[in-house]
Amino acid sequence: MSESGYSELNVTVPAQGPYLHRLRQLVRTFGLDCGASDSRVTDMVLAVNEACANVVQHAYGEGGGPLHLRGWRQRDGLVFEVSDNGTPVAKPVPGRAGGLGIPLIRLLSEDVDVEGPGQYGTRLEMTFKL
């Protein structure tokens, strides 16, 4: 796991559930360092967590693979990008609360951009105004 300091967040971890806690800590610290309010940081943590949870659940098969998280400042906001190198398998979680992750991210952030799943995996970028 590598991370750079104040101006940018850039980490790669195995796409496994136990790493989510550490990723949430990094998002929280980065958001607060960039001057975001407590409630805004709470939104960021929840949204990034769901994006990362999607990668953990859907990006890879048995062999697993990497989860990339980047964060940076952009004008009056913060951008987070969650990406993977997984294969295109879009299988929604069964049950009444399945498929709520992306709509939740849309509610919590100002802008969401999804690329893939495709040949080079999936990339989800979300922007939060400060």
Next chain:
Amino acid sequence: LGQLELEQVDDVVLVRLHGEHDLSTAPSLSERLRAFASEGYGVAVDVGEAEFVDLAVVRALIHADEALRAQGRRLALLFGTSCPVKRLLQLTGTQEMFACAEDRDEAIALAGATNPARSAR
């Protein structure tokens, strides 16, 4: 990370969530809640002390509620005063799925109630 505190009141188990609960802890939570349901207990879950809960946990609660409904019961949910879990449920429109209680006694009463039409007793 996340811890569970269990308290038994008659035939109801009150499960208090402490700390952070997510995709990595949701399966064991789900398993325990459904085990209580299949053993005939009512289940109340207090999320008021939880610092973080994600959608995987909401799904675990929904699945536990489904198991309890099969026994003629409902999962009772207890929130704190400024509870991040309540906001998550409101944002995702899943709050209406649960029997929500105002305090501990109401949560235990809701969890203990059985539907006479479907109860085996």
